[in-house]
Amino acid sequence: MSSLLQVYDLSKSYHVSQNIFSRKTIVALEPVSFSLEAHQTLAIVGEIGSGKSTLAKLLVGAETPSSGKIKLNGQTLQPGNFKQRCQHIRMIFQDSATTLNPSLTIRQLLDEPLYLNTDLNETERSELITATLKKVGLLAEHMNFYPHMFSGGQKQRISLARAIILQPQIIILDEALAALDPSLRSQMINLLLDLQQQMGLGFILISHNLGIVRHFSDTMMVLCNGQMVEMGNTHELLKAPKHKYTKKLIMSQRFQLANK
């Protein structure tokens, strides 16, 4: 049986103009291969500019790869097919306040992906919105509220509701837990783990915080200057890193790791 997600030699280079006569190539991501199973979490770690967001954008189809192939349940994802992609792979960002349209109610925000991607009628969509709000620990009454009426933690739950409403198979969490205080973060991690168990979701967690990575992920990939330098079981890798860059990263966060 094929893995939920298989990535083969995926890479991305940007060609940017230096001046009117010359262009420069920036290799944001060197060819990388990995797989992800249902119910599993893969963490991607690395310093600023190491290629984490580039990899996430390639997976959701927001960028076109320079090389490589992505397979979902054994089927190759075509670069321009956003409909196919956005039903199965969803992304949640750090700052929900900026990703939720402030002029729409929660009902409208959650209805949009359903209206665009499903054949459900209005009543069916409304029932699904209520059920999804409950799944993320919000109330049916919240449907008529606007984003500014919620706290940061609740906004993250709305983003999560929007991400799961199309029953995706993979969710990419791009620093999605970074802005939450420790107690809200633990609640959110528990909610994500519950949903993972219920829905068989595969998570890709992009995080600077190795404490979260250790708590949440099964495997981890370390990126350095666009190159994958190490990948393996999270606990084993954190206990016995092989690459000097990983060792440096762990040393720089030894207090976070000790406190978790």
Ligand SMILES: Nc1ncnc2c1ncn2[C@@H]1O[C@H](COP(=O)(O)OP(=O)(O)OP(=O)(O)O)[C@@H](O)[C@H]1O
């Ligand atoms: N659209 C673009 N055009 C040119 N270069 C880009 C573009 N997007 C990213 N890059 C470059 O690719 C490299 C990797 O960037 P990326 O945003 O993936 O890093 P990151 O690990 O996500 O960093 P951060 O932790 O700051 O989000 C960087 O050198 C960045 O400047």
